[in-house]
Amino acid sequence: MFDDKKAQIKLGIMVFAAIFILIFTVIWGKNIRVIKSSYKAKACFTDVTGLEKGARVLVNGIPKGKVSDYWLDNGKVIVELNLDKDVILFTDAYSYLESPDLMAEKVLAVNPGKSGLILPDSALIRGLPYYSISQMFLAVGEIKQELTSTMQTLQKVGISLEETISSPDFNRQLHSTMADLSSASRSLNTLVKENQPKIDRAVDNLYSISDRAIQAVNQHDQDVEAVFKNLRAFSDDLQSITQAAKELSNLLKEKDSTLGRLTHNDEFYQEMRQAIQNLDSLITEFRKNGVKTKISLF
Numbered sequence: 564m565f566d567d568k569k570a571q572i573k574l575g576i577m578v579f580a581a582i583f584i585l586i587f588t589v590i591w592g593k594n595i596r597v598i599k600s601s602y603k604a605k606a607c608f609t610d611v612t613g614l615e616k617g618a619r620v621l622v623n624g625i626p627k628g629k630v631s632d633y634w635l636d637n638g639k640v641i642v643e644l645n646l647d648k649d650v651i652l653f654t655d656a657y658s659y660l661e662s663p664d665l666m667a668e669k670v671l672a673v674n675p676g677k678s679g680l681i682l683p684d685s686a687l688i689r690g691l692p693y694y695s696i697s698q699m700f701l702a703v704g705e706i707k708q709e710l711t712s713t714m715q716t717l718q719k720v721g722i723s724l725e726e727t728i729s730s731p732d733f734n735r736q737l738h739s740t741m742a743d744l745s746s747a748s749r750s751l752n753t754l755v756k757e758n759q760p761k762i763d764r765a766v767d768n769l770y771s772i773s774d775r776a777i778q779a780v781n782q783h784d785q786d787v788e789a790v791f792k793n794l795r796a797f798s799d800d801l802q803s804i805t806q807a808a809k810e811l812s813n814l815l816k817e818k819d820s821t822l823g824r825l826t827h828n829d830e831f832y833q834e835m836r837q838a839i840q841n842l843d844s845l846i847t848e849f850r851k852n853g854v855k856t857k858i859s860l861f
Contacts, residue, residue, distance in 0.1 A: 600647070600648040601628065601645045601646060601647055601648060602645075602646060602648060603631070603643060603644065603645060603646075604643075604644045604646050604652060604682075604688060605641055605642065605643055605644070605687050605688065606641075606642045606644060606658045606671070606673075606687060606688035606689075606690045607639050607640070607641055607642075607687040607688070607689065607690050608639065608640045608642060608658075608660075608690035608692075608693075609639065609640065609690070609692055610640065610692065610693065611633060611640050611642060611660060611693075612693070613660070613668075613669040614630065614633070614642070614660060614669050614671065615630070615668065615669075616630055616631065616632060616633070617629055617630060617631075618630040618668060618669060618670055618671060619670045619671070620644050620645075620646065620670070620671045620672075620673060621670055621671070621672045621673065622646070622650050622672075622673045622674075622675060623673075623674065623675070624672075627646055627647045627649075627650050627673075628644050628645045628646040628647055628650070629644070629645050630642060630643070630644060630645075630671055631643045631644065631645045640690075641687070642658075642671065642690070644671065644673075644688075646673075650673075650675065651675060651681065652673075652675050652676065652681070652682040652688065653675060653676035653677065653678045653679060653680055653681060653682055654676065654678045654680045654681075654682050654686070655676035655677065655678040656673065656674060656675050656676035656682055656688050656689070657673075657674050657676070657688065657689045657690070657691055658671055658672060658673045658674070658688050658689070658690050658691070659671075659672055659690065659691040659692075659693060660672070660693040661693075673688065
């Protein structure tokens with residue numbers, strides 16, 4: 564009886580070993596990793612309606628992780644992802660919610676990006692807004708309403724334009740305007756033809772005057788340059804005279820200077836006035852009576 568139990572134990576161990584070898588062979592053959600190394604990443608969304616914890620994460624359509632958690636942060640939804648270690652995210656990576664099948668659960672799709680710059684561990688993956696079927700139908704309804712309103716407006720404009728064009732007054736005014744334009748064009752054409760020789764002479768005269776002006780400038784180039792030099796010299800002299808006048812004015816304003824004492828001295832002013840009056844009286848007497856002299860030689 565002991566030998567039977569021993570044989571059964573051996574048989575059980577052999578069966579278990581065979582099953583283990585079979586499972587290991589299948590896993591090795593299909594390149595299935597039982598324990599996968601992973602890391603955490605975070606994405607930021609405005610709304611994740613329908614997303615559940617444990618939902619699959621697809622990277623370019625391939626399952627590469629799961630949603631481990633999500634929470635609110637200042638009105639935004641932060642979604643924590645467990646991604647396989649071989650997934651490399653770049654700075655232009657983005658994510659969005661999608662439903663692979665119409666009635667299937669939502670999954671989180673991730674596009675790893677192509678910038679070549681690796682996304683820092685603390686950075687958030689940009690989350691794109693999700694539009695459900697009801698939201699898309701609502702948007703289509705709004706677009707349809709706007710298109711209907713636009714078509715009605717265009718229809719009104721077309722009717723108004725048609726009424727305006729078909730109006731007898733409009734046709735009469737249009738024909739009158741076209742006739743006036745045609746008449747004006749003919750008159751202008753006739754005027755140009757009649758005065759063509761004069762126009763040609765005027766153009767020739769303009770060319771001739773232009774050539775003469777250029778020749779005159781070239782011939783008197785040195786004279787013009789000399790005139791400008793004289794003007795510059797005159798400007799310098801004028802500036803010197805102005806400076807001297809300013810200095811004289813300052814001297815007259817200063818009471819301590821000689822000219823200042825003369826101009827601010829009332830007595831000197833009275834004496835000068837009296838001298839001028841005496842001189843004027845002398846000149847008047849000279850004109851009236853002449854000059855009387857007595858010259859005696861011996």
